[in-house]
Amino acid sequence: MSKPKDPKRLLQYLDTFFGIRNNIKGDPKEGVNFTLETLTYMTSHNRADQITQMIVDKMKQQKLVPFGVFDATSGIGGNTLSFLENPAVQWVVSYELRPERRDMLKRNVAMYNLAKKSFVPDGPFQGVPEKYKGVVLYLDPPWLPEHIKGHESKKEDYLLSGIKIGNFTLEQWIQSCKHCAMVVMRVPPGYRLGQIPGFDITSQLLKNSLVIFATPRKQLTPLPSLTPITKSVLSPEESRWRKGLRNFLRETLKSILPKEENREQMLSNNSMDTWAVCFTYESYVAHIGKNYEKI
Numbered sequence: 039m040s041k042p043k044d045p046k047r048l049l050q051y052l053d054t055f056f057g058i059r060n061n062i063k064g065d066p067k068e069g070v071n072f073t074l075e076t077l078t079y080m081t082s083h084n085r086a087d088q089i090t091q092m093i094v095d096k097m098k099q100q101k102l103v104p105f106g107v108f109d110a111t112s113g114i115g116g117n118t119l120s121f122l123e124n125p126a127v128q129w130v131v132s133y134e135l136r137p138e139r140r141d142m143l144k145r146n147v148a149m150y151n152l153a154k155k156s157f158v159p160d161g162p163f164q165g166v167p168e169k170y171k172g173v174v175l176y177l178d179p180p181w182l183p184e185h186i187k188g189h190e191s192k193k194e195d196y197l198l199s200g201i202k203i204g205n206f207t208l209e210q211w212i213q214s215c216k217h218c219a220m221v222v223m224r225v226p227p228g229y230r231l232g233q234i235p236g237f238d239i240t241s242q243l244l245k246n247s248l249v250i251f252a253t254p255r256k257q258l259t260p261l262p263s264l265t266p267i268t269k270s271v272l273s274p275e276e277s278r279w280r281k282g283l284r285n286f287l288r289e290t291l292k293s294i295l296p297k298e299e300n301r302e303q304m305l306s307n308n309s310m311d312t313w314a315v316c317f318t319y320e321s322y323v324a325h326i327g328k329n330y331e332k333i
């Protein structure tokens with residue numbers, strides 16, 4: 039039987055978790071960028087890069103680069119940072135359930151100046167919206183029953199089937215993502231996934247974890263739309279900005295479209311997607327609030 043890990047030992051190896059990214063040497067601080075518990079869950083720098091490369095290679099084979107990634111269970115960002123740094127990745131939406139970890143994740147992304155391609159919604163993962171076709175969904179779920187903390191765990195505690203994220207099993211999340219190019223997950227070696235009709239499953243052992251790739255059998259044609267992140271995952275700042283734009287247009291359109299119903303048609307949610315692009319400088323990045331007015 040294995041012993042619980044000594045989390046303090048991990049502090050000596052901080053560089054193997056953070057290290058250099060985007061030519062920046064990180065200077066992570068306990069309580070700001072990580073806690074001992076989150077460090078035990080964090081995918082190390084090299085391991086994360088190996089997983090990213092496996093995904094990029096598969097996406098290249100399918101001629102689906104560049105692509106977007108939904109990192110459903112980001113923790114403090116071991117995988118997110120690696121995805122963000124890779125030029126084949128267009129953007130990363132990173133969910134984390136716990137607000138304090140989410141804040142650390144945001145600080146870690148900022149520490150490496152990688153915020154441009156990143157978006158961290160304020161809430162748990164709720165699935166990949168249908169409009170994001172051809173993206174990669176990455177799942178790095180907790181491997182332990184809820185009552186066991188990472189730094190108090192032993193290998194024998196790992197779950198080998200039935201892992202859930204929120205209310206749904208991994209199998210159910212995979213089923214919900216037929217519009218994705220692939221769903222990739224990192225689970226304990228020996229993990230048994232149930233039957234998932236319509237998906238091809240392959241796996242690769244990577245040191246002390248198993249990386250599973252679930253690819254929908256139906257080929258994605260035409261090439262995926264690389265729609266930038268829009269309303270379904272809007273930050274509060276962007277929602278405010280869109281509301282302001284809609285009010286501005288409502289007033290401005292009065293002189294051209296006297297009938298209110300015609301104006302409102304021009305301001306539907308779908309139309310607002312187009313207006314937002316027209317009123318947005320090409321370098322605009324949703325969550326850091328840079329738009330044409332400020333440039």
Ligand SMILES: C[S@@+](CC[C@H](N)C(=O)[O-])C[C@H]1O[C@@H](n2cnc3c(N)ncnc32)[C@H](O)[C@@H]1O
Pocket residue numbers: 079080081082110111112113114115116117118133134135136139161162163178179180181203204
């Ligand atoms: C194994 S850790 C992920 C580690 C991460 N890949 C890293 O390298 O730092 C799993 C994370 O999933 C989070 N989580 C659990 N349920 C979630 C949910 N429904 N939505 C988003 N995150 C969730 C947990 O809080 C935990 O931080």
